Amino acid sequence: MNSETTDCIRAELVRAARDLGAPPAIDPVLERPRDPAHGEWATNLAMTLARPLQRKPREIAQQLVERLDVTSCGVTHVEIAGPGFINFRLDPAHTARGLAVILRAGERYGHSEEGAGRQVNIEFVSANPTGPLHVGHGRQAALGDAIASLLEATGWTVSREFYYNDAGVQITNLALSVIARMRELAGEPADIPEGGYHGEYIREIAERFVATRGGHARAVLASGDVGSGGALFEEIRRFAVAELRAEQDRDLQAFGVRFDTYFLESSLYTDGRVDDTVRALGATGRTYEHEGALWLRTTEFSDDKDRVMRKRDGTYTYFVPDVAYHVTKWDRGFHRAINVQGADHHSTVTRVRAGLQALDMDIPPRYPEYVLHQMVTVMRAGEEVKISKRAGSYVTVRDLVDWVGRDAVRYFFLMRRGDSQLVFDVDLARTQSEENPVYYIQMAHARMSGIFRVGGIDPASIDPGTSVDTLVEPEEQALIKRLLDFPAIISGAAEALEPQRVATYLHDTAGEVHLWYHKHHVLNEPAPIMNARLVLARAAQIVLRNGLAILGITAPERM
RNA sequence: GCGCCAGUAGCUCAGGUGGAUAGAGCAACAGCCUUCUAAGCUGUGGGUCGGAGGUUCGAGUCCUCCCUGGCGCGCCA
Known part of the structure; x- marks a missing residue:
């Protein structure tokens, strides 16, 4: 087996190095030489020992080699090369016998128990139900799901989580946008509010809502109170959220991603978690009133300015539920949490961690971990497609899947590092599908x-x-x-x-x-x-x- | 102005947590189908690793400064 071979060689290196009077705590690194002519494995041990032993690397290498007995590790030749590398050449038959391990492990080959069954929460996509999933969410879905699988393969107990805002200002704007489209259906001007949504899908939701009522748009609008908070307004809000959640689920299904938990931001308010968090932070003495708002001294935890928790109008900033949400992750037993997000959210990293630190709950300072990915730009017909919820101009996850197939979309999103920008050329991905x-x-x-x-x-x-x-x-x-x-x-x-x-x-x-x-x-x-x-x-x-x-x-x- | 991320072949990008002569695909050119799939294989050309210093046996990789691009910097989420 591979690790048996390297462990064997490593143990011999440690023994030989101690013979030479090297410090006891040595951990020789074995690596694959870039050039196969240099053998199967190489170590730079002699170079790293040059300083503590006050001798030339090649001289140390020579003395190490004289003391090594690695034939039982399957090594047939040992040679010193370059500035002091020690190269090991293995018996080809010995190498080939490693294949037995692969066949015996089968579908578990490559898996390990490093995670020892510990729980980890991976939050990704977390799109608000105000529109379809766009390409950025696609990158997140691919990344998050693959990271989850990687951790599962290394012995972690993984929970995939989707967090969404189902009650905030954006959702109010969503409902108002649908109502505006209903007015349009009724022959009145569509008066889409500031911060509202202009996409075609809003019109479709309006049509479907009217259809469920079986009447004319005009009659439906007249049947209740569509002012913010009114009964009909609430009904439309719930309808729109449900429609968009269902659509997002279809997109995710097309992409082959499943979540274990959908966490609703509204639940943090209804179960008192937000108020609890505010109280707990207040109890630490790190909050203060200023200009009618309630602030938290996040600067005590390396934030560059203090943050408002409660606005002058009495409502909370998103920061508070965010902290409350991460407290639930900790309380639910996830002592490791990973958030996969777009890089445009990077400013929240320090803030959320600072909020958690301020609670004095012994949560590690780097909790949660973040994997931030850079933006995706979509090229189509030779020009960039601007993604804008306002204008309703979209390339959705489902579009990509339809055009180039799920496997190709996933691979394209995963073949490069998350922290480099990604140009997704739709035409290229389409015509290139054969190569x-x-x-x-x-x-x-x-x-x-x-x-x-x-x-x-x-x-x-x-x-x-x-x-x-x-x-x-x-x-x-x-x-x-x-x-x-x-x-x-x-x-x-x-x-x-x-x-x-x-x-x-x-x-x-x-x-x-x-x-x-x-x-x-x-x-x-x-x-x-x-x-x-x-x-x-x-x-x-x-x-x-x-x-x-x-x-x-x-x-x-x-x- | 401050912060985060990036800059590697014509293009798109890899380069474990410093190692030996910096790689792949695409594109270009020249070849390979009687044999388990030619959606493949072989070969050729192509580089100031953004720039300048520094750290050390050794830097694409670490540190400092600068340049360019993206994203943030709200009592929005």
Whole structure:
């Protein structure tokens, strides 16, 4: 097994280094040399010991090598190179035997128990029900869902959460916008309020509401009080929120994302959580009245200015329910919480954390964690599509899925780091669908599956104990090493909360798979070779499938 | 003005938490289908890693300053 090999070499390095009088706390780093000619593993230990031992790196390397006994680790050659690297070359057969681990683990290969079952809450999308999900939400959905899967794969108990405002000013504006469209249907001028919503979907909601009443718009409007807070107004508000929530759910379903919890902001008011939070903050003595408003000294917690909690008009700023909401996460047992949001929300990071710190609840200072992604710009017909709720100009998540398919949308959103800006060229993604990188990866998987299909062999029946000592071709060795790196990739991506590492890894791995497939035949080869290659094909299939699963992308058997 | 993020090949971007000669796809050019899928493979060309200093055995990666772009900076959410 891969980690057995590295652990073995590492232990020997530690022993040898202590022999040389190195400080007891050494943790040698083993890494894959960029150039395969340098062997399977390399360490820079001699260079890092140069300072404490007051000797030249190459001299230390020489003395380390003289003391090493790594033949039992599968190492056949040890050499010193460059400024003092120690390179290890493994017995190819020993390397190939690592494939057995992949076959035995199957769909759990790459998974680990690092999280030890601890609970983590991942909040993402969290769109207010005032319109359809746009491309920014799409990026968040892809990112959040992949991060959730990464943490699940590394042993965390994950809860996916969607938080939404169902009662604030924006929702009032939503209801007023619908009412304005109803007036328009009644032949009056549509008087959309300041901060209202202009999109076509508002008109459709107005039409549907009128239809549920079975009358004319004019008659429906006359049937009750449509002033803010009136009975009919409330009914329209609830109707509009329900319609838009249902539409968002359809979008998410089309994208293949499921949430465990939908958390309503309004519940924080109705169950008294907001008032409790205000009281608790007041009790710490960190609040004060100024110009008729209630403030919190967030500057005590590295905010650049104090924040208003209660406005002069007596209502709370969004900051208060935000803090109350995160207290519920903590109280619900999530001692780790991750928020996936657009970078335009970055100013809330310090504020929310400061609010939580001010409560003296022993919540860690960096709770919650944030994954902020940069904006998505959509290019269409050669020009940028401005996304504006006001103007109702939209590219929705569903549009993207319809145009290029769920798998491609997910991959495009995940193939690059969240903190770089993303240009989603719709026309390109559409016309390019045949040479899309996601197909390149899926094709590699389909080809592995094809070997078993054509051979009439059940892939699950491959015996992990099959001899693989014949897998010594360069393409085979390169592919095997890559497949054995998979657990480390997953672990690193989960720790860094960076799914794009998996995407990059899968693309590179697919390249190795295609190359091997092209150069070496599996079926109808002499039995020892065919059987060994079937093990490799099975291992590649497992890794590609497991990796794609984490990204939320399907692994087709044929294409 | 202040804060956060970015700047790497013609284009779009990778470059574990400092390592050896900075990579991939697309685009361009030249090849490869009797054999498990040519949605693939092979080869060629292409770089002042935005700029300048610094840290050290070693910097695309860390620090400082500057330039450019995006996003924030409200008793809006």
